[in-house]
Amino acid sequence: RKEVEQDPGPFNVPEGATVAFNCTYSNSASQSFFWYRQDCRKEPKLLMSVYSSGNEDGRFTAQLNRASQYISLLIRDSKLSDSATYLCVVDGRNDYKLSFGAGTTVTVRA
């Protein structure tokens, strides 16, 4: 079983729509969770960390469900610029290594 699994999508949504997707992780001892954004042929960039209580950053909302071992990302009022691959990232070990999901592709159309 992969350490981090994501629905690859793609999610094709119109501008202004809301899109949400999940990521599951296998290590129940994981402590740190992140969503990264990766544009085509570019390096990943941190979108937001995910906290136990859930957190919001503008149009982006992240939730963590430890009991079911999944995290979610919701994007409200989608913009064309939100088109990207969103990587779920988990750190479950003591040596600061990150495990990456394969990414969920979101395409926002005009």
Add this chain to the structure above:
Amino acid sequence: GAVVSQHPSRVICKSGTSVKIECRSLDFQATTMFWYRQFPKQSLMLMATSNEGSKATYEQGVEKDKFLINHASLTLSTLTVTSAHPEDSSFYICSAQTGTNYGYTFGSGTRLTVV
């Protein structure tokens, strides 16, 4: 913010040759850097952890004699792909931890094509 500079961004080489990729932390010291490889439509896979002043730690299945890592200073780590083959063609990315709470910064990546 913290910046990690990675060079070259793109390289094409012939089979059998070696390619060196550099990763520099520009405004902070990085005792630990990570090297990843990403094939199309796949996740980033950690290849090795580069430790300043000591030997790198390789992940299972990664050949240490093929992927040579040197971390001779607090601001520079290099990855050398030796005797490159077409199957080594991939996107290689480095990252460094920039602080507590698992803050990481990534280099801009190197797209290697072996012909």
